[in-house]
Structure formats: structure tokens, C-alpha cells
Amino acid sequence: MTNVLRAKNIILFLLSIALLSASCKVASKTGSVNKNGAVLIYNVNVINVKNGDILKNKAILIKKNIIEAIDDYSALQSKADYAEKIDAGGRYAIPGLWDMHMHIEEESLVEDNLALLPVYIAYGITTMRDCASDLGMQVLDWRNEINNGKLFGPRIFTAGRKLEGMHTMWKGAMEIANEKDLNEKLDSLTSFKVDFIKITENTLAGDLFLKAVIESKKRGFKVSGHVPIDLSIKDLADARFSSIEHASYLIRLGSDEDETIRELKADTLSRADANKQYFKNFDQQKAVEGYKMLARKNVAICPTLIGGKQLAYLDEDDHHNDAYLQYLSKRFKKNYSWRINRQSTDTKEQIQQRKNNYELIAKQIPYLQSSGMLILAGTDAAALNSFIYPGLALHQELVLFQKAGLAPLAALQSATINGAKFMGVDDSLGYVEPGKIADILLLNRNPLEDISATQDIFAVMKSGIYYNRKALDSLLETAKQKSIELDAKRGD
Numbered sequence: 001m002t003n004v005l006r007a008k009n010i011i012l013f014l015l016s017i018a019l020l021s022a023s024c025k026v027a028s029k030t031g032s033v034n035k036n037g038a039v040l041i042y043n044v045n046v047i048n049v050k051n052g053d054i055l056k057n058k059a060i061l062i063k064k065n066i067i068e069a070i071d072d073y074s075a076l077q078s079k080a081d082y083a084e085k086i087d088a089g090g091r092y093a094i095p096g097l098w099d100m101h102m103h104i105e106e107e108s109l110v111e112d113n114l115a116l117l118p119v120y121i122a123y124g125i126t127t128m129r130d131c132a133s134d135l136g137m138q139v140l141d142w143r144n145e146i147n148n149g150k151l152f153g154p155r156i157f158t159a160g161r162k163l164e165g166m167h168t169m170w171k172g173a174m175e176i177a178n179e180k181d182l183n184e185k186l187d188s189l190t191s192f193k194v195d196f197i198k199i200t201e202n203t204l205a206g207d208l209f210l211k212a213v214i215e216s217k218k219r220g221f222k223v224s225g226h227v228p229i230d231l232s233i234k235d236l237a238d239a240r241f242s243s244i245e246h247a248s249y250l251i252r253l254g255s256d257e258d259e260t261i262r263e264l265k266a267d268t269l270s271r272a273d274a275n276k277q278y279f280k281n282f283d284q285q286k287a288v289e290g291y292k293m294l295a296r297k298n299v300a301i302c303p304t305l306i307g308g309k310q311l312a313y314l315d316e317d318d319h320h321n322d323a324y325l326q327y328l329s330k331r332f333k334k335n336y337s338w339r340i341n342r343q344s345t346d347t348k349e350q351i352q353q354r355k356n357n358y359e360l361i362a363k364q365i366p367y368l369q370s371s372g373m374l375i376l377a378g379t380d381a382a383a384l385n386s387f388i389y390p391g392l393a394l395h396q397e398l399v400l401f402q403k404a405g406l407a408p409l410a411a412l413q414s415a416t417i418n419g420a421k422f423m424g425v426d427d428s429l430g431y432v433e434p435g436k437i438a439d440i441l442l443l444n445r446n447p448l449e450d451i452s453a454t455q456d457i458f459a460v461m462k463s464g465i466y467y468n469r470k471a472l473d474s475l476l477e478t479a480k481q482k483s484i485e486l487d488a489k490r491g492d
Contacts, residue, residue: 300374303375
């Protein structure tokens with residue numbers, strides 16, 4: 001190990017200890033954790049995210065990190081004389097939120113990403129799915145440290161590093177040129193104990209992409225990713241693809257995808273023209289039939305609307321004064337420029353076409369819900385994705401779902417029980433009910449009336465530890481100060 005790398009690891013270790021220490025101090029400020037590890041939250045309306053029922057004016061008894069009972073306060077009071085009691089004041093309890101598509105990325109932003117982990121908690125995200133990056137190995141370590149109580153942050157499910165073709169644009173990807181490469185890389189990912197496999201198609205041809213899906217499934221992995229231009233969505237579904245990332249790919253189902261692929265392979269149609277053709281020839285009823293096919297084959301969809309929306313409306317939305325920017329270092333924010341610069345010379349017609357495309361994609365959300373597909377709320381928050389803010393973006397995604405026509409309950413499910421179901425942990429997470437891990441948000445308003453209520457957070461409980469509003473604000477202030485510190489240290 002080089003001296004530089006050794007020094008880097010020491011710094012990361014000390015920073016993680018400092019963050020953990022800060023989180024413990026925040027928890028103690030709430031007065032919610034005592035020697036018995038028991039908490040009784042009372043005068044609370046508990047939302048059943050399965051069906052939208054509300055248990056009114058109940059009490060929730062938490063022991064250690066598990067919800068032991070939900071009942072009338074009078075019934076639980078005698079069982080919880082030793083518990084710390086918290087009056088919720090008639091507020092609403094929902095499960096902790098899940099961001100099912102985000103990236104902890106960029107080798108030069110290790111400290112920045114580490115400092116953002118508590119910010120997710122401050123925004124009520126208690127679990128997240130990291131969809132691979134150049135920091136894959138670091139994220140695997142952080143996942144384990146969080147699970148072992150050595151690092152403070154959301155529960156992480158991660159793909160580690162993604163599978164890609166040779167000479168891809170994506171840093172840190174595991175590049176494969178043939179089946180031998182594929183099996184070697186899958187052996188590595190298996191040894192890393194990743195939670196799922198992520199595959200993208202920047203330079204990976206459809207035939208090898210499909211083989212990667214098949215071999216990953218043989219090893220028992222869930223497989224998520226993009227859709228290669230030369231491979232049909234039905235072929236992926238037949239190979240038991242677990243989830244399609246980004247709803248923009250589903251537009252292909254609204255036209256003759258097989259014919260377009262034939263034209264591509266015959267070199268009579270370019271990739272760019274193929275994508276334009278999918279939008280131009282889109283037929284809603286044909287697409288709906290495609291969604292039903294995917295539902296029958298248990299393929300989930302993670303729409304990530306927020307990314308398309310932010311880029312499509314850059315000409316109308318001024319992000320320079322966004323309050324969230326105070327939590328990001330200058331180096332982190334500098335990464336936003338690459339996507340913005342790519343669009344800087346676009347014509348008015350191109351800008352309008354991008355908006356039209358976004359609106360068509362967003363329009364699909366209710367159809368996806370009606371088809372029976374499992375919708376996973378995710379954001380694609382990452383240093384390389386402009387103005388998709390870690391933590392906040394999930395709430396914005398849910399608002400976009402509602403605006404597109406999704407009922408608030410369905411939107412809430414997409415960020416709670418659906419993620420738990422997809423990852424196969426709904427026996428312990430995703431619900432506020434006895435026997436489940438105590439990941440709970442207390443909201444000042446009812447999210448079943450307006451999903452924007454998820455942004456009005458009174459308190460967060462992560463694995464049985466309660467953070468009141470003052471504690472959450474302290475987490476945000478710490479992140480703000482850390483961004484200032486990093487800028488000063490780097491001379492930015």
C-alpha cells in the first residue's frame with residue numbers, strides 16, 4: 001500500500017468515526033434512547049401503506065430496533081413504564097423512505113459523499129439502492145460499516161461496480177469483451193457480496209448484455225440496468241431481467257421494437273434516428289400491452305423522472321439559488337456542468353422536443369401502475385447528474401408521480417414497501433407494523449391527501465433511534481459546514 005493510499009484510508013477512518021460520534025450525540029440530544037432501548041411514540045396516526053388505512057390516535061412501542069406493538073396508549077402504557085415517551089401530537093407515521101436508484105460516485109469526492117450520508121437521514125431516506133460507480137468498493141465497505149453500527153447513514157443495498165463493454169465512458173465499470181470476461185467479473189462481484197448486478201449499455205452489445213443477464217440470474221442475483229439499442233425489452237423480460245432503470249426505455253414498447261432493431265442491425269437506421277423514431281411512432285395502447293407483459297414476467301420499473309425533468313426544463317428553472325446547494329462542495333457542484341454544457345447549444349426546437357419527450361414519459365406512470373408493474377421510486381442522484389439533490393430529489397420524484405396522475409398512496413408505496421419487496425426484505429422492512437425494524441417518519445401532514453407532505457418531516461427514526469427536528473437540522477448544518485471546510489481545504 002502506498003503512503004498516499006495509507007494516508008487516505010486513515011483520513012476516511014477518522015472522518016467516519018467523527019460522523020458516527022456526531023450521530024450518537026444527536027441521538028442523545030433527542031432523549032429517545034435509554035438504557036432499556038425502548039421508545040413509546042403516542043398520539044400518532046399510523047398509515048398502513050398496503051391499503052391506505054389509518055390507525056388513528058395510536059401508540060407505537062419500539063424495543064431496541066424492533067416495533068413490538070401498535071395499540072391504544074392505555075394498553076401499552078403499563079408495558080412501557082421504562083420507555084422514553086414521545087408525544088407525536090396527532091402527526092402521521094409512515095415507513096422510512098427508500099431511494100431505489102442513486103449513485104455514490106467519483107473518486108475525487110469520497111469525503112463529499114461520506115458527508116452526504118447523514119443528509120439522506122435528515123430527508124427521511126432510511127434505505128437506498130446504490131446502482132454502481134467507480135467508488136463501488138468503498139460503498140461496499142460503507143454498507144458493511146453502517147450495518148455493523150460503525151458508520152451513520154441509510155441502509156445501503158449496492159451493486160458495487162457495473163458490468164459494461166470495453167472502453168466505456170463509465171469510470172470504474174467492469175469491462176467485458178466475451179463470456180470468459182463475463183464469468184471472471186461475475187466471480188469477482190460474487191466474492192464482493194454485492195446485493196444485485198447492474199448492467200449498462202454504453203459499449204456493451206446486446207448479445208453479450210443478454211448473456212450477462214442470464215448468467216447473473218443463474219447465480220441467484222437480481223439484475224437491473226439499461227436496455228441496449230440492439231436488444232428488445234421482451235428478450236430481457238424473457239431472460240428474467242429484474243428491473244429496468246429509467247422509464248424512457250419503455251417508450252420503445254409503443255412501436256414495433258423488433259422492426260427497429262432489424263433496421264439497426266442492417267445499418268439502415270442510426271441509433272439517434274432509432275430513438276427519435278420510438279417517440280415519433282409511439283402508440284399508447286401498444287405500450288400498455290407491453291407493460292402488462294412486463295408485469296406478468298415480474299419486471300419492475302424505476303422511472304427516475306426527476307433527472308429528465310431537470311434537464312428538459314433548464315431554460316425555465318433557475319437552480320443557482322437552490323437552498324440545497326449549501327450542502328454541496330464546489331468540487332461536487334462542478335460535476336453538474338458536463339450535462340449542462342452538452343445542451344448549451346441546443347436550438348429552441350431541440351429544447352421543446354426534450355420537454356415533449358419528458359412529458360410523454362411522465363404520462364406513462366399511471367399506465368405502469370394500472371398494468372401491475374412494480375414501480376420503484378428512485379432519483380439517479382449522483383455527482384454527475386445535474387440538480388438531482390441527494391435526499392431531496394426523492395420527494396420531488398414522488399411529487400412528479402402525483403402530478404403525472406398517480407394516487408398519493410401508490411406514490412408512497414413506490415418509496416416504501418415496493419423497494420422492500422423488490423430487495424426481498426419486506427419481512428423486516430417497508431412497513432410500520434409489529435415485528436418490523438423501526439424505520440419510521442413522523443410527518444406533520446397526511447401524505448395520502450398530498451404526497452408533498454413527505455417533505456414536512458417532524459422526526460425520523462432509523463433502526464429504533466429517534467431524531468427530532470432539531471437533531472435533523474443539526475445533521476443538515478453539519479453537512480453545510482463540511483462543504484465549507486472541504487472548499488477551504490482544497491482552495492476552491
